[in-house]
Amino acid sequence: MRIGELSARTGASRRSLRYYEEQGLLVSSRSSSGQRHYEEEHVQRVRLVQAFLAAGISSGTIAEMAPCMSEPTEDRARQALDIMGRERARLSEAIDGLAAARAALDHLIEDNHAYLARSADDDR
Amino acid sequence: MRIGELSARTGASRRSLRYYEEQGLLVSSRSSSGQRHYEEEHVQRVRLVQAFLAAGISSGTIAEMAPCMSEPTEDRARQALDIMGRERARLSEAIDGLAAARAALDHLIEDNHAYLARSADDDR
DNA sequence: CTAAAAGCTCACATCAATGTCAGGGGCAAG
DNA sequence: CTTGCCCCTGACATTGATGTGAGCTTTTAG
Numbered sequence: 001m002r003i004g005e006l007s008a009r010t011g012a013s014r015r016s017l018r019y020y021e022e023q024g025l026l027v028s029s030r031s032s033s034g035q036r037h038y039e040e041e042h043v044q045r046v047r048l049v050q051a052f053l054a055a056g057i058s059s060g061t062i063a064e065m066a067p068c069m070s071e072p073t074e075d076r077a078r079q080a081l082d083i084m085g086r087e088r089a090r091l092s093e094a095i096d097g098l099a100a101a102r103a104a105l106d107h108l109i110e111d112n113h114a115y116l117a118r119s120a121d122d123d124r
Numbered sequence: 125m126r127i128g129e130l131s132a133r134t135g136a137s138r139r140s141l142r143y144y145e146e147q148g149l150l151v152s153s154r155s156s157s158g159q160r161h162y163e164e165e166h167v168q169r170v171r172l173v174q175a176f177l178a179a180g181i182s183s184g185t186i187a188e189m190a191p192c193m194s195e196p197t198e199d200r201a202r203q204a205l206d207i208m209g210r211e212r213a214r215l216s217e218a219i220d221g222l223a224a225a226r227a228a229l230d231h232l233i234e235d236n237h238a239y240l241a242r243s244a245d246d247d248r
Numbered sequence: 249c250t251a252a253a254a255g256c257t258c259a260c261a262t263c264a265a266t267g268t269c270a271g272g273g274g275c276a277a278g
Numbered sequence: 279c280t281t282g283c284c285c286c287t288g289a290c291a292t293t294g295a296t297g298t299g300a301g302c303t304t305t306t307a308g
Contacts, residue, residue: 033304035255055225074243077236084233091226101179102215109208112201119198159285
């Protein structure tokens, strides 16, 4: 498939797909005229990249974790594991942070409800 | 306390504190010479703002949710509740997204472990 | 064959929070 | 009074993913 179809199937813009390739997150075979061609598997690949980017993982870090160009080496694998571990911890912290923010928000919501209830009471 | 102390106690830079004020997220009383002065309660206020910003909530949205300048009105409170509800949903979705990314990462970690195990096996 | 639709590259714009620098006051201690 | 530290405003820089547009080529459909 060409870039337009991959874009349609993943929701990533053509621009983004080219950017992913530029960052080493995605490979494509080129037709003789230079057009990018993709296989089914690349759909999943893009979804993975999207999930990581949405999780706030930078493209550079993704490139270190999920190499798709460089052949896997034992050393490379170990280093990737290292980074993955760090990134996993970061993700867990982020989740905790979001949960805390949500709890704070719940508190605000409750306060606001109380205010409205009191306000209605004043009208009594 | 002045801005330097508030900065030290919250970890937010002086620059950020001024920015929060500019965005309507924080108020300060000014001394005759124009210097900002804060009370104890503002420490908590800044922490709340920090938590929301870290959760990816924009300063504009925070300003709509946790007004500190405009007097609370009933209408205003209802509207704030509306926004809070939306934002809460967004947060929950974000948490789910992060959890999914973490799961994907766990999968990659497992793959990598398997690769290393196989690699060690090859050495046998 | 021709026109529309889709691709390519290159380059510049955007957004939001924050960093940083410049030029100028304020205030306490020697 | 001066030295040193903190504060003020205002402006420009940064980062990273993405949008957008220009100018040009390829592919596809009629």
